[in-house]
Amino acid sequence: MAVITMDKNPEALTLTLVAEFDAGVDRVWQLWxxxxxxxxxxxPPTWPATFHKLEFVPGGRANYYMTGPEGEKAHGWWEFTAIDAPRTLQFDDGFADDDGNPTGDLGVTHATVTLEPLGERTRMTIQSSFESEEQLEQMVAMGMEEGLKGAVGQIDGILAEHAHA
Known part of the structure; x- marks a missing residue:
């Protein structure tokens, strides 16, 4: 399993996932x-994402939706606040309506992704920062911890395909 740790810190208002992969930093960066x-x-595996917009530049936006097991759709948006390829990226993240417009539901989280080389391997840290302890607890109650672990857990398979290509 790629995920090494998942740390919820209510005092710091953060949720931090650390994972390691058998691939170089440049290859892992391509996944973003x-x-x-x-x-x-x-x-997560039962809620796959579809990105219909990805402007991977500072100030750029991403719009996506995840499709649930019953066909329901959960829409989201990102706004990239910083990108330093292939080491770090930061983005604001929130829920959206069917047209991709932010709804403000459950506020906005801020994600910081860091990729560190470990020889031929890469350590990826995803830290989500929350506006309040209430928001953090609401997101965890919705399954954010398990969802993020499940999502990142799919990366090894993608990397293995390309390693043999």
Missing amino acids: EDPRQLERWWG
Whole structure:
């Protein structure tokens, strides 16, 4: 399993996932940069994502939805606040309506993704920062911890396909 730790810190208002992969930093970066690869793992296995917009530049936006087991759709948006390829990216994240417009439901979270080389391997840290302890607890109650672990857990399979290509 790629996920090493998941740490919920109510005092710091953060949820931090650390994972390691048998691939170099540049290859792992592609999983964020390429919308077709991103949608293969963003979202847990039972809620796959579809990205219909991905402007991977600072100030750019992403619009996506995840499709649930009964065909229901949960829409979301990102706004990239910083990108330093292939090491770090930051984005604001929130829920959206069917047209991709932010709804304000459950506020906004801020994600910081860091990729660190470990020889031929890469350590990826995803830290989500919340506006309040209430927001953090609401997101965890909705399954954010399990969902993120499940989503990131799909990356090894994607990397293995390309390693043999």
